[in-house]
Amino acid sequence: MSEIGKPFKVALIQMRCVEDAEANLVNAKTRLIDAADRGADIACLPELFRSPYFCRVEDPSLFDLAEPIPGPTSRAIGAIARQTGLVVVAPIFERRAAGLYHNSAVVIDRTGSIVGLYRKMHIPDDPLYYEKYYFTPGDLGFQSFRTEPANVGVMICWDQWYPEGARITALMGSHILFYPTAIGWHPSEKAEFGAAQLDAWTTVQRGHAIANGVYVAAVNRIGHEGSAQGGLEFWGRSFVADPFGRVIAQASTDAEETLIVACDPRLQEETRRNWPFLRDRRIDAFAPVAKRFLDDPERNPR
Amino acid sequence: MSEIGKPFKVALIQMRCVEDAEANLVNAKTRLIDAADRGADIACLPELFRSPYFCRVEDPSLFDLAEPIPGPTSRAIGAIARQTGLVVVAPIFERRAAGLYHNSAVVIDRTGSIVGLYRKMHIPDDPLYYEKYYFTPGDLGFQSFRTEPANVGVMICWDQWYPEGARITALMGSHILFYPTAIGWHPSEKAEFGAAQLDAWTTVQRGHAIANGVYVAAVNRIGHEGSAQGGLEFWGRSFVADPFGRVIAQASTDAEETLIVACDPRLQEETRRNWPFLRDRRIDAFAPVAKRFLDDPERNPR
Numbered sequence: 378m379s380e381i382g383k384p385f386k387v388a389l390i391q392m393r394c395v396e397d398a399e400a401n402l403v404n405a406k407t408r409l410i411d412a413a414d415r416g417a418d419i420a421c422l423p424e425l426f427r428s429p430y431f432c433r434v435e436d437p438s439l440f441d442l443a444e445p446i447p448g449p450t451s452r453a454i455g456a457i458a459r460q461t462g463l464v465v466v467a468p469i470f471e472r473r474a475a476g477l478y479h480n481s482a483v484v485i486d487r488t489g490s491i492v493g494l495y496r497k498m499h500i501p502d503d504p505l506y507y508e509k510y511y512f513t514p515g516d517l518g519f520q521s522f523r524t525e526p527a528n529v530g531v532m533i534c535w536d537q538w539y540p541e542g543a544r545i546t547a548l549m550g551s552h553i554l555f556y557p558t559a560i561g562w563h564p565s566e567k568a569e570f571g572a573a574q575l576d577a578w579t580t581v582q583r584g585h586a587i588a589n590g591v592y593v594a595a596v597n598r599i600g601h602e603g604s605a606q607g608g609l610e611f612w613g614r615s616f617v618a619d620p621f622g623r624v625i626a627q628a629s630t631d632a633e634e635t636l637i638v639a640c641d642p643r644l645q646e647e648t649r650r651n652w653p654f655l656r657d658r659r660i661d662a663f664a665p666v667a668k669r670f671l672d673d674p675e676r677n678p679r
Numbered sequence: 680m681s682e683i684g685k686p687f688k689v690a691l692i693q694m695r696c697v698e699d700a701e702a703n704l705v706n707a708k709t710r711l712i713d714a715a716d717r718g719a720d721i722a723c724l725p726e727l728f729r730s731p732y733f734c735r736v737e738d739p740s741l742f743d744l745a746e747p748i749p750g751p752t753s754r755a756i757g758a759i760a761r762q763t764g765l766v767v768v769a770p771i772f773e774r775r776a777a778g779l780y781h782n783s784a785v786v787i788d789r790t791g792s793i794v795g796l797y798r799k800m801h802i803p804d805d806p807l808y809y810e811k812y813y814f815t816p817g818d819l820g821f822q823s824f825r826t827e828p829a830n831v832g833v834m835i836c837w838d839q840w841y842p843e844g845a846r847i848t849a850l851m852g853s854h855i856l857f858y859p860t861a862i863g864w865h866p867s868e869k870a871e872f873g874a875a876q877l878d879a880w881t882t883v884q885r886g887h888a889i890a891n892g893v894y895v896a897a898v899n900r901i902g903h904e905g906s907a908q909g910g911l912e913f914w915g916r917s918f919v920a921d922p923f924g925r926v927i928a929q930a931s932t933d934a935e936e937t938l939i940v941a942c943d944p945r946l947q948e949e950t951r952r953n954w955p956f957l958r959d960r961r962i963d964a965f966a967p968v969a970k971r972f973l974d975d976p977e978r979n980p981r
Contacts, residue, residue, distance in 0.1 A: 499959045518964050538956045540842030540890050541965045548973040577889045577924045577954075584886020587879045588842050622879045652805075652879075654840045659800045660969045662820050663843045667965040670957075671850040 382552060382642035385526040387592075388412030388420035388463075389636040391615040391628045393600040398427045398442070402450070406457050408635050413461035415637045418526035421466040422454075423598040423615075424534050424557040425480065428470070430611070433603050435510045443472035451483050451491060459489030464524045466531055468557045471496070473513075480512040482531050482557055484522045493522040497533040498542060505563065505609055508535070521549035527640070530554040530591075537578070537595065541666060543585035552642050553592035554585065560597055561611035575612055579624070587622035590649040592640050594618075599631055620648040684854055684944035687828040689894075690714030690722035690765075691938040693917040693930045695902040700729045700744070704752070708759050710937050715763035717939045720828035723768040724756075725900040726836050726859040727782065730772070732913070735905050737812045745774035753785050753793060761791030766826045768833055770859045772813075773798070782814040784833050784859055786824045795824040799835040800844060807865065807911055810837070823851035829942070832856040832893075839880070839897065843968060845887035854944050855894035856887065862899055863913035877914055881926070889924035892951040894942050896920075901933055922950040 390408045394401050405422055412420045425431075427450060431439045444450060446469055454467040464486050471481040480497040496515030500508045519542050521530040530551030536542045537556045546554055560578060562571045578595075586593040599613040616627040617638040626638045649655060665671055692710045696703050707724055714722045727733075729752060733741045746752060748771055756769040766788050773783040782799035798817030802810045821844050823832040832853030838844045839858045848856055862880060864873045880897075888895040901915040918929040919940045928940045951957060967973055 498961045498964060501959065503953075503955075514961065519967070535959065538890060538954070539960065540846065540886070541960070541968050544842065545965070545967045545973065548967065548970065550972075550974065573923055573925060580882055580924050581886045581889045584842070584883045584890070587883045588840060588886070621875055622882050623875060652840070655972070657801045657803065657837065658841065658843070658971070659816065660971055662800060663847070663969040665821070665847045665850065666843050666968045667962045668850065669960070669962055670852075671847065672852065 381646050382527055384639060384641040385418040386416050386637055386639050387553065387594055387617065388415070388417035389594055389596045389615045389617065389628065389638065390420060390422050391597060391599060391613055391635070392423060392426065392633050394423070394426055394429055394598050396429060401427050402453055406453070409457050409463060409465065410461055412635050412637065413463050417463060417637055419464040419466070419524065419529060421555045421557055421594060421596045422468055423596050424468045424559040425470055426468055426598070429602045430559045430598070430609060432508050432511055433505045433609060435507050440472070440478060440511070443470045443478050446471050446481060446483055446494060447491060451485065455485050455489035455491070458485045458487060462487045464526060464529065466529065466555050466557060468533065477513055478511055479515060480508065480533055482533055484524065484529055484531060486524050492524055493520060495520050495531040495533070497536060499535045499539055501535040519545040519549070521546050521551040527552040527642070532556055534558045534560060537582050540585060540588065543589055547589035547591045551591055552645060553594055553640060556582065556593070556595045558595055558597040559611060561609040564606055564608065564610055567610065575614060579614070579616065583618045583622040583624065586618040586620055588654060590620040590645055590654065592617060592619060592645070599633060620645045683948050684829055686941060686943040687720040688718050688939055688941050689855065689896055689919065690717070690719035691896055691898045691917045691919065691930065691940070692722060692724050693899060693901060693915055693937070694725060694728065694935050696725070696728055696731055696900050698731060703729050704755055708755070711759050711765060711767065712763055714937050714939065715765050719765060719939050721766040721768070721826065721831060723857045723859055723896060723898045724770055725898050726770045726861040727772055728770055728900070731904045732861045732900070732911065734810050734813055735807045735911060737809050742774070742780060742813070745772045745780050748773050748783060748785055748796060749793060753787065757787050757791035757793070760787045760789060764789045766828055766831065768831065768857050768859060770835065779815055780813055781817060782810065782835055784835055786826065786831055786833060788826050794826055795822060797822050797833040797835070799838060801837045801841055803837040821847040821851070823848050823853040829854040829944070834858050836860045836862060839884050842887060842890065845891055849891035849893045853893055854947060855896055855942060858884065858895070858897045860897055860899040861913060863911040866908055866910065866912055869912065877916060881916070881918065885920045885924040885926065888920040888922055890956060892922040892947055892956065894919060894921060894947070901935060922947045
């Protein structure tokens with residue numbers, strides 16, 4: 378951890394995810410090869426990229442979409458990683474055992490080997506995002522993985538609202554936190570709340586970048602899935618924030634595109650030197666973070 | 680904690696702080712009376728409002744600026760609180776004992792009594808912000824105080840970069856987090872970094888509002904203090920973010936002004952119902968937040 382790393386380039390693959398799982402894999406492979414051609418060192422695919430966002434309904438037959446790790450997707454992406462020399466963050470709907478599934482991501486290195494596995498820790502459950510039905514919360518904790526180009530932290534979607542996950546993953550030495558994501562608007566809410574929702578999503582993650590002095594990359598899908606009024610419009614807007622929270626690249630809301638973004642650990646070093654937040658953390662006073670709530674009817678009674 | 684609170688109005692008193700400690704008190708009193716006249720329930724003054732930001736130099740004679748709590752400032756503000764019916768968050772340079780000083784804030788209720796004391800937990804030390812020379816880090820932990828209008832969390836300035844403090848204070852049932860502040864630009868850096876610094880400061884605090892579903896109010900001073908090139912230009916820009924992170928009021932960079940801002944616990948309730956982050960926190964996995972760093976040379980060796 379003591380040496381400053383070398384510059385590296387990341388690829389954020391913002392794509393549409395269709396019914397045909399094989400078509401999604403072909404699309405991902407094509408975009409990975411393109412990313413490598415454009416100089417990327419590390420690429421990240423969107424959450425659950427092999428399928429539409431199936432959590433819009435609760436249907437036991439949809440567990441058929443899951444697969445083991447290692448399995449077909451990790452092997453296919455591993456072959457591309459080996460071919461291109463890319464490190465790849467590849468989200469997978471993981472079948473761990475009968476009746477036990479996770480929303481996971483593997484990190485595959487340039488040799489095609491699995492470097493690590495992350496299982497989504499925070500599982501949402503809201504109208505049209507019925508994830509608690511499908512996914513057991515992760516049991517591997519927060520994780521950062523050493524790869525040749527950089528130390529890669531990985532979390533998934535709903536995790537991005539939790540400063541604790543970002544903090545722990547950053548403290549493991551991450552140069553960058555990747556958040557593969559599937560987030561979008563309810564068409565009926567978009568006019569009233571859409572702009573504020575997108576802004577909150579961007580802002581909280583920029584906050585993680587600032588508080589931790591770390592690059593943050595959010596990789597979302599695009600496209601409308603489901604019925605015109607009852608479905609979801611995934612809002613794209615994949616972005617990278619630098620360690621000072623500046624958005625240095627951001628994709629559109631509605632187009633498939635791959636952002637290639639240069640990152641430099643020296644900027645992380647400089648940022649943390651100038652505003653040295655890590656120096657002063659009151660770790661003696663942080664234990665209450667691990668409490669559900671701090672209700673105390675005796676506190677300051679009146 | 681189980682009942683939804685009533686709407687309340689806060690006053691953010693953005694002021695200039697001059698050499699004359701009495702003049703600063705008179706200014707604060709005048710502005711507090713004005714805030715009450717304009718309907719405020721809770722008012723917050725800037726960090727160390729009784730003096731210029733003396734931490735620009737290390738000088739033992741400056742400890743003469745400190746005072747006990749209770750002491751002259753808490754009594755003077757208490758009298759105004761009683762007179763106006765305001766709850767006041769009043770920062771004080773606290774002399775606790777010979778050689779033991781804190782950067783503190785008292786919360787004074789409508790009767791003029793001290794409801795609580797917060798001592799700044801995170802102490803910065805950077806060129807022209809030599810706070811570690813003056814202030815012992817707080818030993819009271821993070822705190823939220825029940826007052827009649829609302830539950831008031833208080834932190835101070837450098838604390839605002841730490842998601843842990845915001846989280847703990849929010850989990851104590853705060854409706855709003857106040858951050859009395861003294862932050863500004865180094866004139867020599869302003870052209871290159873000024874906009875990014877101000878934006879990072881605003882963004883990280885908006886992030887606390889979003890992650891916790893809580894109002895956040897930052898109260899800064901204005902004015903240039905010190906030599907033209909060697910001093911500090913305090914950037915004002917006091918603001919309130921709502922529980923969704925939207926900036927609902929923001930002051931200028933260079934004028935004394937009091938923002939009066941309406942807050943509604945029902946919006947906090949609605950925001951947390953719609954994006955229920957508190958429901959899903961992985962408290963079983965947050966213990967590493969209380970570590971300095973998570974270096975592990977054996978992790979994922981290569």
